Amino acid sequence: xxxxxxxPPLGATAGRPPWERLPSAFRELVxxxxxxxxxxxxxxxxxxxxxxxxRLILTNGTRVFVKALPDDHLLAHRYxxxxxxxxxxxxxxxxxxxxxxxxxxxxxxxxxxxxxxxHPDLSPGSPDVPAVAxxxxxxxxxxxxxxxxxxxxxxxxxxxxxxxxDELAADPPADLGAWExxxxxxxxxxxxAWAARADGPALVHGDIRPDNLLITAHETVVVVxxxxxxxxxxxxxxxDLIPHLIMxxxxxxxxxxxxxxxxxxxSAPAExxxxxxxxxxxxxxxxxxxxxxxxxxxxxxxxxxxxxxALAWTRFRTGW
Ligand SMILES: Nc1ncnc2c1ncn2[C@@H]1O[C@H](COP(=O)(O)OP(=O)(O)O)[C@@H](O)[C@H]1O
Ligand SMILES: [Mg+2]
Numbered sequence: 001x002x003x004x005x006x007x008p009p010l011g012a013t014a015g016r017p018p019w020e021r022l023p024s025a026f027r028e029l030v031x032x033x034x035x036x037x038x039x040x041x042x043x044x045x046x047x048x049x050x051x052x053x054x055r056l057i058l059t060n061g062t063r064v065f066v067k068a069l070p071d072d073h074l075l076a077h078r079y080x081x082x083x084x085x086x087x088x089x090x091x092x093x094x095x096x097x098x099x100x101x102x103x104x105x106x107x108x109x110x111x112x113x114x115x116x117x118x119h120p121d122l123s124p125g126s127p128d129v130p131a132v133a134x135x136x137x138x139x140x141x142x143x144x145x146x147x148x149x150x151x152x153x154x155x156x157x158x159x160x161x162x163x164x165x166d167e168l169a170a171d172p173p174a175d176l177g178a179w180e181x182x183x184x185x186x187x188x189x190x191x192x193a194w195a196a197r198a199d200g201p202a203l204v205h206g207d208i209r210p211d212n213l214l215i216t217a218h219e220t221v222v223v224v225x226x227x228x229x230x231x232x233x234x235x236x237x238x239x240d241l242i243p244h245l246i247m248x249x250x251x252x253x254x255x256x257x258x259x260x261x262x263x264x265x266x267s268a269p270a271e272x273x274x275x276x277x278x279x280x281x282x283x284x285x286x287x288x289x290x291x292x293x294x295x296x297x298x299x300x301x302x303x304x305x306x307x308x309x310a311l312a313w314t315r316f317r318t319g320w
Contacts, residue, residue, distance in 0.1 A: 015295045016043045019054045022068060026105050033100050034111065036060040046119065046211035047225065048302070049075050050295030055114055063114035064099060071108050079108040082227035085148065085203075086110070092142045094135065094222045115222050117214030122241070122248035128215060129245065129258050135221035136208060136238050137262045143203035146231045154198040154232030158206070163191050164282025173289060180285065180311070183320055190318070191282050194275030200233035208240040210248075235268035243280060246309035252316035274317045281310035 019027070019041035031037040036058040044053045044065065051069035058064065069076050086098040100111035120128035165187040172181060180187065205212075206228035214222045238259060245255035259265035284307035288300050 015050050015297065016045065016054075017050075017052050018043055019052060019056065019066070022052060022107065022109075023105065026102075026107055026109075029102065029105075030066070030100070030109065030111065033102070034058060034062070034064065036062060041066075048296050048299050049078070049227075050293075051075070051079070056111075063116075065096065065112045065114045066109065067112075068107050068109040071103060071106055076108050078227040079110060081229060082225065083108075083110050085151075085226040085229040086112070088148050089226070090142055090147055093139055094220060095226060096222065096224060112224075115214045115216065115224065117216045117222060119210045120213050120215050120221070122210055122245050122250075124248075124250050124254060126248075131215070131219060132213060132221055133238065133241060133259055133262060135223075136241065137264055139205070139223060140202050140234050140237055140264055144234055145201050146203040148203055148229065151203060151229045151231050154200070154204060154230045154236070155195070157228075157230045158232065159195045159198050162276075162279045162283045163195075164284070164286030165191050165278070166282075167286055168282065176285075177311075179315070179320075186318075186320070187278055187282060187314075190275050190278035190314075192275070194272050194279050197269060197272040197275070198232060200231070200236070202232060202234045202236070204230050204232040204236045206230050206232075206236070208237045209244050233268070233272070234264040235273070238262060238264050239268065239273060239276060242277075242313055243306055243309040246312055247305055252313045255313070256316075274314070277310060277314045277317055281307060281314045284310055 027038065038056045039059045040057045041054045044055055047053060049069065051067055051073070053067050056064050056066055067079060069079050080103065083098060083101040086095065089095050096112040096115050098110060098112055102109045120132050122129055122132070165184060168176065169184045169188050172184065205223060205226060207225055212223065212225040214224060216222060241259070242255045245258055246252055250258065284303045288303035288307050290300065292300055
């Protein structure tokens, strides 16, 4: 990975409790279910869920990856959703196999096949950029039509969440940028424009970003963290790369050009994409001003950077 000194590295995200934090009886249950006791555990960085995330080596040499969260945690429903989605993904999707799922004794726990890989480098000129874009496009193709019958639609899940200008306009914070302040009414309109076009035929991963992507030694792009599944547009996961390409150093024009030629980008309605860019800029601008959630000290700084990227993208698309 190239150095990105102006922001926390991908690893500096959520505070991760060690594997040993899990009750010993529960760890024994995992040992039994995996047919071999855990020999060592390495805490894994990346992501914003303050749960256990560790790569385990079992005494028989097998490597697995474990995530666990107390079952009354605010985000426990995400782990349950991730288990349901992971179990049901078609075999062609490049995602780690779920080996074990337990929702018992106060913990929600998922154990996956371990993926030996690195996060992609999305900076300009990196060969990971076309590889990741092509992999996300192929993934969406294999997830259309949506293979999971019970996944909620994007309009029910994402639209109530991915917005911000409406709330910011109602009570503009003193530190809001001049451009945002001048354009607030137009931004409110713009973010509403994608809401009407959020639905679609595909299973959307919903959280495509570098820390949820691993590239193996064979250059296979593996997608992890299927905790936010929804039924939505075929352009959604691909388009979610754009703010991350900008955060990694692309100018907005170059970030969009990285997707040129890919069918789900080329066929996406321009107004929906512009509305989506504005909605994400509003979401991150709004969320970055909230207090830190417990155990996740780096989230707001990340959201401030993300807001900057989505704002640059919105300004590029609107020409305002
Ligand atoms: N199957 C896996 N094998 C190895 N490492 C993994 C695996 N799945 C995830 N990771 C690593 O652990 C980090 C956190 O996992 P993730 O599922 O994204 O959790 P979170 O919900 O906290 O974002 C990822 O950013 C990645 O670096
Ligand atoms: Mg993650």
